[in-house]
Amino acid sequence: MMARPEAKLKELKPADLRHDVGARRDLVVTVNRRSEKRLIAYGDEFLFEKLPVGTRVIYPPPPLDELPDPDQAIRYALLRPENADPLFAQLNPNMRVTIAIDDISLPLPQMRSPDLRERILNQVLQTLADYGVDDVHLIIATALHRRMTEAEIRRVVGERAYKQFWPDRLYNFDGENRSELTLLGKTDHGEEVWLSKRAAESDLLLYVNINLVPMDGGHKSVAVGLAPYQSLRHHHNPTILRDSHSYMDPKNSGLHRSANRMGRLVNQSLNVFTVETSVNTRMYGGMLDFLHKNEDTFSDWDRTRSGAFRWAMRNMSYELRRQTLHNYRSPYGLTGVWAGDTEAVHEKALARVFQQYSVPVKGQTDILIVGVPFICPYNVNSVMNPVLVQCTGMGYLFNMYRGKPLVRPGGTLIICHPLRDEFHPEHHPSYIEFFHRCLAETTDAMELEKNFEHEFARNPTYIHMYRYGHAYHGVHPFYMWYWGEPARQHLGRVIAAGCEQPEVAARLGWDSADTLDQAIAMATAELGHSASITYLHLPPLVIADVE
Amino acid sequence: MSVLREKAGRSAHVKPRASAAFYDLDGTLCDLNLVHSAVFILTNMGQWSERAAYALSFLARAPRLYLAERKDRQLLNEVLFESFQGVSADRLFSLGEEYCERVLIKHLYPQAVELIRSNRELGFEPVLVTGSPDFIVAPLARHLEIEHFAANHLAMARGRANGRMARPVMASDEKARWCTAFAAQRGISLTSCWGYADSYYDLSFLSALGHPVAVNPDPKLRAAALSRQWPIISFERPSTIERELADTLDGAIDSTGSTDDGAA
Numbered sequence: 096m097m098a099r100p101e102a103k104l105k106e107l108k109p110a111d112l113r114h115d116v117g118a119r120r121d122l123v124v125t126v127n128r129r130s131e132k133r134l135i136a137y138g139d140e141f142l143f144e145k146l147p148v149g150t151r152v153i154y155p156p157p158p159l160d161e162l163p164d165p166d167q168a169i170r171y172a173l174l175r176p177e178n179a180d181p182l183f184a185q186l187n188p189n190m191r192v193t194i195a196i197d198d199i200s201l202p203l204p205q206m207r208s209p210d211l212r213e214r215i216l217n218q219v220l221q222t223l224a225d226y227g228v229d230d231v232h233l234i235i236a237t238a239l240h241r242r243m244t245e246a247e248i249r250r251v252v253g254e255r256a257y258k259q260f261w262p263d264r265l266y267n268f269d270g271e272n273r274s275e276l277t278l279l280g281k282t283d284h285g286e287e288v289w290l291s292k293r294a295a296e297s298d299l300l301l302y303v304n305i306n307l308v309p310m311d312g313g314h315k316s317v318a319v320g321l322a323p324y325q326s327l328r329h330h331h332n333p334t335i336l337r338d339s340h341s342y343m344d345p346k347n348s349g350l351h352r353s354a355n356r357m358g359r360l361v362n363q364s365l366n367v368f369t370v371e372t373s374v375n376t377r378m379y380g381g382m383l384d385f386l387h388k389n390e391d392t393f394s395d396w397d398r399t400r401s402g403a404f405r406w407a408m409r410n411m412s413y414e415l416r417r418q419t420l421h422n423y424r425s426p427y428g429l430t431g432v433w434a435g436d437t438e439a440v441h442e443k444a445l446a447r448v449f450q451q452y453s454v455p456v457k458g459q460t461d462i463l464i465v466g467v468p469f470i471c472p473y474n475v476n477s478v479m480n481p482v483l484v485q486c487t488g489m490g491y492l493f494n495m496y497r498g499k500p501l502v503r504p505g506g507t508l509i510i511c512h513p514l515r516d517e518f519h520p521e522h523h524p525s526y527i528e529f530f531h532r533c534l535a536e537t538t539d540a541m542e543l544e545k546n547f548e549h550e551f552a553r554n555p556t557y558i559h560m561y562r563y564g565h566a567y568h569g570v571h572p573f574y575m576w577y578w579g580e581p582a583r584q585h586l587g588r589v590i591a592a593g594c595e596q597p598e599v600a601a602r603l604g605w606d607s608a609d610t611l612d613q614a615i616a617m618a619t620a621e622l623g624h625s626a627s628i629t630y631l632h633l634p635p636l637v638i639a640d641v642e
Numbered sequence: 643m644s645v646l647r648e649k650a651g652r653s654a655h656v657k658p659r660a661s662a663a664f665y666d667l668d669g670t671l672c673d674l675n676l677v678h679s680a681v682f683i684l685t686n687m688g689q690w691s692e693r694a695a696y697a698l699s700f701l702a703r704a705p706r707l708y709l710a711e712r713k714d715r716q717l718l719n720e721v722l723f724e725s726f727q728g729v730s731a732d733r734l735f736s737l738g739e740e741y742c743e744r745v746l747i748k749h750l751y752p753q754a755v756e757l758i759r760s761n762r763e764l765g766f767e768p769v770l771v772t773g774s775p776d777f778i779v780a781p782l783a784r785h786l787e788i789e790h791f792a793a794n795h796l797a798m799a800r801g802r803a804n805g806r807m808a809r810p811v812m813a814s815d816e817k818a819r820w821c822t823a824f825a826a827q828r829g830i831s832l833t834s835c836w837g838y839a840d841s842y843y844d845l846s847f848l849s850a851l852g853h854p855v856a857v858n859p860d861p862k863l864r865a866a867a868l869s870r871q872w873p874i875i876s877f878e879r880p881s882t883i884e885r886e887l888a889d890t891l892d893g894a895i896d897s898t899g900s901t902d903d904g905a906a
Contacts, residue, residue: 520868520873520874555757555761555764557873559757559875560873560875564876
């Protein structure tokens, strides 16, 4: 096969990293009497709170420099893949190709156009067209997430793919359409590997991914994104998730071990060509970039902007505030793109992601404070309900570590969120029943799994809403609850600070406090006044390498 | 009075039901309403001259029907059923069969049929609770293999409809009362039952059940469902979805047995 001119491209790397490990120690700041108030995410608002003297505040590393020409980097990755032939060399006109794409749960908030998926698709589709490949389907790898709307898909995949493929050859995965699923086999652990039939019967399966955190990507992309309940139940369960320390450290995660076993079986059966990307932490830019900064280093301009921002947020109606925040598009920058063999690609992507997020932290803390923001992977353009607050606080933010958890065993987690009893009936119908019925009986994940999971997973109304509406699958709230299982096993107490409805916190098995000060007082009353306190600063994201 | 039909001899073959799923008919399981059935029956009765007379009398009632619909669903039923005055019971049941076979079945939402089937598999006894007349509902229930239904019932005198409805009229609160009695009779807890309806007039019916679902709801029911955090689902009668559903059913049949449900 003739080499294309692009093969002469040089490999593109981000500029030399200015933030080495030594410098990153400066990202852990100890609060003193002169310290400024700290910004804390609080649902669809932000708090500015004075933290007790001695509190450690962990800041995310500054964003890595982005690649100067993302399109060129993507082209290079497709032409020089890892442990695989270049994409063009794998093509022939008679083949059947399926392209699976990460859904709206990544990245958060949604990125500015053009989305990375659009950039990759444009080049992949052009290559396929150049080589005469016509039998191409694009599947949004939603697994049991809600179906993306037409407008959401259009935005993510871009005009070219939308106009050419929607709706017959560009669609959401349907994990309940039995005729479109196939059983590839069982792993040596007895895990059934089901997959989209279209993907399984393709000569080439491409996966287009965005890695926001180290939990994403790798075998988790295909083996989870294109799989139904029958497969997901093997790793989305309390037993496996209890053995995950943490989700952000794939080598020590039972969830990833299971997904890897299943993914390897998929790759033995299919020709999978993975395209992974990593982005920097430029979650908020322009007028909102003060949200990333150490408050002690705020300039007058930063203070003015933060004051104006809080004033505007305070004076908006709830719905307008929610819409404004969800409509914000983040100026994420591409820090790396790799293509080819799933494991080889993921190894490189993971290294870059950790390069971006990791901060060394000495020792654990007695009390960990986190602020749960307005968004998580499961409420894009939707409502952050109490079950998702639990998932974000105990499932994601607690797990932002490698080595040991940031908080010691038996310690206290303080979660800042208003915690209202509100749900999106169209997106989260089964969450409502889960919260009001199942959690009223027990908060024990094992009991919930045994007594209720199957009923919800097979519920015809929820299945209908998942297949034809825009609802998360009936079993999804269970997964969200299981997600918090390692934290539940580890922590002594959880306190919801700023909780507007204490009965909601009680339903989750948490204590509640009106203010953060009160929550800290409650925690120190139990753990002693010398209890150490750490605040994990968000946004953006940070992963603590706890020594 | 409302009717409760049971097929003798069938229950012995059916496994005991843990709970029940109650379905409204018009607008919920099909995209037709009472007026369609009335028009069909009235325009298919007797000779041409009689048909014309019935049609004219129905047209004459149109303003009352409109006002009744805006005011009260029960009143609508009563005004509508007046049109059947003088028609023999035999004729009504025969036309009901014909209407069901020629029109109603074709207008059932495929997704609704699938939902009934899936609920039944999970142990939810399907029950129709509707304001439609029994001579239409009975053949439909047979078609859907539904043993129990509650429907309205024309009062008869000397084998002919007298234009009045037997009491109580199956509408609004009466549906809830009927479901409560049905559940009590079978030792079922209403909190475990599912209910599906499309109209704001069914609010009390849905409220009586543990799992109410608004199906293609009218604006008032939609608002009520949203404020109560009830699931809202949409059924469609489109060619594409029909095709997908047919594929799904084929797939389900193929996979029945060893791979029917991974969790089983």
